[in-house]
Amino acid sequence: MAEITAAAVKDLRERSGAGMMDCKKALAETAGDVEAAVDWLRAKGLAAAAKKSSRTAAEGLVAVAVSGTKGVAVEVNSETDFVAKNEQFQDFARTAAKVALESGIADAEELKAAPHPAGATIGDALVTNVATIGENQALRRVAAVAVDQGLVVDYVHNAAAPGLGKIGVLVALESPAGADVLQPLGKQIAMHIAAAFPVALKADDIAPEILDRERKVAAEKAAESGKPAEIVAKMVDGAVAKFAKENALLSQLFVMDNKTPVADVVAKAAKDAGTTIVLKNYVRFQLGEGIEKEESDFAAEVAAAAAGA
Template identity: 45%
Template sequence: MTAITAKLVSELRERSGAGMMDCKKALVENNGDIDAAIEHLRKTGLAKADKKSDRVTAEGRVATAQANGKAILVEVNSETDFAAKNSEFVAFADSVAEAGLKAAAKDIDALKAAAHPIAANVEEAAKAKIATIGENIQVRRMAQVENDGPIATYSHGGKIGVIVALKGGSEELAKGIAMHVAAMNPPYVKAEDVPADFVAKEKEIALSQMTEKDKAKPAEILEKIIAGKINKIVSEVTLVGQPYVLDTNVTVGDALKKEGADVVAVVRLAVGEGIEKVQEDYLAEVQKAMQV
């Protein structure tokens, strides 16, 4: 029997993508034969999939779907960007978005419970895909918007998804603004959405940056100078105040005004937001575990 070393377990883990303890067990059961161990792991199918559910999924895809005044964004995560670009994964993410739209899912639990073509529901379908794609897959987030007026979705390479809904205007304008949101990611829509403490802090900073000569000016002039600086900053952090990416000679607000439109809703999801990616040292991890 071949000795079950940390290096051998690490090699099997890298080749198979299976969990560390699964690899060690497979090697023990197959007398250290790595090829036989790989075959054994492949035969475990969904059992292997379930045991991989704690692996970090910071890559993936944001899929979109839209019909009849409704739009949805769905973030489906994988462990690697390689898997996220796999045509089977892309098709699965799209199918989850379509399932959520059809079920009129309002939250992630409703989305996971939605009927899916290859399984009883989306959650079970994701488990099935873990077995075939070979990586942990998580249906992580969703957002949906309904609107009587123009509504549009935009996907930037599958990494960023946006929904924009308008009152008035056109679907073409909504699509253009969705592209703008994907590119610029404004934290607020309008000036009134900007928190008061943000404005207060910016005023404090603006005042501290002024020269003694400026500070010596009459209060009303000083206030106008500070107000000008704050207005510029607020424009930079609001959707309507930013130069429109499709025509930088006007702001998004100008483009809306031209069509007599107003923004009803804006949603933006980017893959992996808030997930801490960990660089794994497989060999060190295996060596540590085998000492237990």
């Protein structure tokens, strides 16, 4: 039987909001696997649906940069929040985003190999930062969006400086409308995205593995109802459909009024402007998102980067 540590119980409580004893039992039932324990608690109705992006721990900055019809988001990690306030670190993140935007690079490894304005490469500048600031750092990920006609709008939540913060959002609006229409619309949608954690643009775009996990949780919960198999099957289908609707951006209820689907917000803006507006794509980077399992390897990752890997 796996040892249930106090740290694991604390982590599970923070992720699930469940009580201490329930967390201990969940970990015991899942051999100490925190992710499986979250699902066990949800199946038992003891935890709300977990969003990985709301329970991250890595420090650093997300940098965004836009220019008309294109935009990029870059995440640079550090060990402590103190370093994220360092001017040298902020300048690196800002420069990395600018280089990605100007070069069209949307891959972290390619960006590390790109020339730095001050000489050498972005990767070399990162290694220099590690040496001079005295703390491990890593350029973790890059994403880009673009439209043929229209505007890419950016938004930073918990901004540490212009274009730098804990959450960075890009919204790509395809339209012949002017910036006077698209900028305020894109800003509101970006703020919605920052708050609402969509996992895909449309329900059909949600990754199969995400839906499979929700189906498994829903099936375990429905099975405890004691209802006939055909009713249980409908309950499961309904729960998965509800999850997809609530987690796809276009079908989410707009946070500004909590009643209008985002798709209808865009349609109304298009009607008011007398033209077409299509919400083509978006990016939402939250600091540390998706790296909970990799934190123990953070130093090794930086060491590999320093060695030119």
